Amino acid sequence: MTTSSAISRSPFLNYTKTIEDENLALLYLRRDIQIPIILNAQDRDDEGYHEGKVANTRFGSFPHSTLIGVRWGSQIRASTVDTGSRGRGKRNQKRKLEDEAQDSDVTKVPVRADSGFAHLIPPTPENWTTSLPHRTQVVYTHDSSYILQRLRARPGTIIIEAGAGSGSFTHAACRAVYGHGGKVLSFEFHQPRYEKLQAELQAHKLDDLVELRHRDVCQDGFEGSDHKANAVFLDLPAPWLALKHLTRPGPLARDKAVRICTFSPCIEQVQRTVGDMRNLGWVDIEMVEITARRFEVRRDRVGHQEEGLKGVNSNAASVDEAVSRLAEIQKRMIHGDDEERVTKQCRLAKIKEAQTGRKLHIEGYLTHRSEIEAKLHTSYLVFAILPMEWSEDDEVKAQNQVIPDPKKEKGKKQIRRELRAKDEANGNAE
Amino acid sequence: MDELIRSGSYVALQLPSELLKVVEIQPNITISLGKFGAFQTNNLIGRPFHVTYEIVDKPSRDGGSNLRPVPAAELHELGIGDTTTPDEAVIGNDGVDFEVVDTEGKVVMRTNQFINEDGANQILTLEDIEALKKADNSAGKDVIAKILESHTSLDKKTAFSLAKYTLRKSRKYMKRFTVLPIDVPVIVKWVMDGKDAPRIMEMREETLSLVTSWSNVHWGGAHGNESCNGLGQTDHNRWLVVDEISGLLVAAMAEQMGILHSRPRDSMSLSEDVLRNVAATEINGISESHEESGRTKESDPIRIQQARIHRQELFMSGTTNTITLVHQNAQPNLSLLTYFGYNTSDPDMNHPLYTNLKEISFLQLLHPEEDYGYLEPAESTPEQLKEMKSRQKSAYYRKRRRWQRTKAIVEETRAGGFAGLAVASAMTPASILHTLVPLLRGGAQIVVYSPTVEPLTEIVDCYSKARRSAFALAENPVVPCEEYPVDPRLLIGVSLHTARSRPWQVLPGRTHPKMSGRGGSEGYVFVGTKVYPAEGTIEARGFRKRRKLDVSTNGTQHGSPALQSELPHTESQSEVDMEVDKEVVSLIDNAQSTVGD
């Protein structure tokens, strides 16, 4: 066992029972609005709110003091924060300085607002992927999950990743390899991106799991780590230029099979990559494409009883309903009796009235449809394997190995049975 | 996982047809692959995985190998054919075969226009081919060559379709196989291709990866020494699983947690009691490995006794990185775990699952007092014990230990605090979530797999916004009831996903998606996050306030009048603001259509 004795302090990998200062958390407002915040009890940037550090959203304001120390997953009420006259750091710089003497150390106890809430949830690679600051194209969950599974990334895997980009894949890879000595060896040649990701990994306390290097891997390869990789993920424009650096001896583990995945949007990139992989001795080369969909589930309500209501279809729900409405109109035309005529207003009022008694949340057809933004293509995924190195010497050794005799294997069970019998014969006590 | 083929383990043999065959590599035996030939296991044991072998001969008596490792270059030759790729290839009308034209568009190579693919071109009869195969000792290559030679219209074939033809024939006659290690994706492929798909509810490889990712399952560190590393108390990494796919889900979760493939036991994941015993037995020079090697034979009875305590108490005793399997029958079906060296009817105590997989039935969980195993067996007095025959006595102890174990598991499971829940079951999702979600800690992920979408649309709907609003306004709603099968406030981020992989053929000039794949179930995954609702009523911003406002003030403003004048509109916020506005509006819509103004 190598590093498993240490527990990662990353909120992605282990979280404490309550939310602690300086940790990353997600303020969940809606499925597509999850705001990552680093909790900050001290208000180190001194943004000038009476309540200390505050997370402002249209769902309300949340002073960090109302977030720190609560259970993960808690629903948090918004607070009434004076966001107008203070805050907005720079604008109020002057006033802040003036006020400094009076209230710098006195933090106001937040006052609960009468509406607005958020849930505070721990970060996961999935919610991070949808909420992270995009600096590049990122790898999304349906791709990264499949890639990591095919790369057999699991506790103990040493995975090379280039380029790191916005770190979406990096986070998913961390979770997969954490434990039993697993590591992510990551490369990014764009200086600002490299620096931002390095800072992020530190803030997320993943820096002991990721070795991030600032390097052009196509030119300078992957060397430099004490760890030898058995998985590789290349998300670069020209992965074939990097392939030649994946060598033994070199960055790849000698005594392990190595799995690789390259991720390219164009078929021409795939063809070059695959051709070069063949020449470099990779086998089991396979290319796949993943299409994923997320569904919207809702209840579709149809019928005359929906008239005037929103988000529904107020056409006739059935032939019967259509016929009776038609007949009603015809009757009027035939008999011309205006007295019995139900005005539209009347009808709508009736419907409104009836609505209070209805259980709309369980009415209608239960339906599902793909969400409007469909990702039709992300990239082509090329997979391949480089079997472990096996020399003639190794083969000779293997040929001369003594293979345990199955009879002896049986012997083991025999021994156990004997043991048990002996044990019982001796009479045991707890 | 081991990198070398181990005696006594299972491996998968990938045949030229790409089908898998799972075999147990017992030493000193011959494995027959039917028409492909046979080989001796000793020639594989101790060798690396992912090597493709060619069976070049009959297995020899003296144990010499009849297997030739095929170099990568030779493997690639097969599909590529003549790599002097013409400049341009145009896809023919049938979308399969190719026509080669020059830059002016003139056809420079014959197409398959004049070729009949009805078998009449093949002048070797089936019997001829069989005879050839029998006489052949060149691992099928001669057969292929003969077949190609006798193909009368071969000279009419284009280089492309020739390569395709060779590939097709090779799949049939090449005496090759590749040895793959057993892991979860390989098992999925094997079960799905082998017409056994219902056994795993048609779980596709790509769907399984969605399940494990969204569940957030991972190794949780070893908690043995957390008090000394200066950390606050972190929750232990315990997972709840409902698995009606023969143990595949358990295996997948275990693989991601690092407890599926045997490796030296991590003592940190064991409870203190057990550790004390382990320590005691180790001090006394006995550990199970000694027992295995037979050394305990000559040890004294006390030592043997300790070894036994060790073995029995280890069983299901893990405290972190554990899986608690909740099952509907008296015994769960975990048959697929056998291929990972874990046989539930005779579990190997050196396997990580021995300590870290716990089992509990729904009855034990919900009504333990109605479960026989939970009832305390009568305790015997020391005098009674003395009277007992050794057989009775050991039966007595076994019973007591089993009861203690059941009791411990029932109690710790009911105490909750689980890190996540993964479900692959034919039971109504709502009934499972109603029962198990309360056992999860805040922020835990919930995933439910279903081969079909309907059960999952139902459960998504149980957590819909409309349902939550109605629940908030309902007077003392009782859960579960028809209207509220689950407490809709306990999950957020509820979503429904599917993924599908599409394999391609990538060959020079012949790159296209594969022509056929598996139909059947699409496979869907429900995802949610466990949360704790705040006490008392709580309103979304803009909810009731809007209703009190004059209708003419419209949705782009903030719901709370008190805040309207004060909220700044700075650039940094505007993006969020825009989106949040939509939410405000939709909440109002929601309020209107649900409550009715």
Ligand SMILES: C[S@@+](CC[C@H](N)C(=O)[O-])C[C@H]1O[C@@H](n2cnc3c(N)ncnc32)[C@H](O)[C@@H]1O
């Ligand atoms: C599409 S982005 C990667 C996104 C990343 N996988 C994620 O999920 O966030 C590609 C990155 O590769 C980097 N890159 C391109 N060529 C590189 C090279 N030769 N060496 C190192 N990094 C490179 C780019 O700077 C860019 O940040």
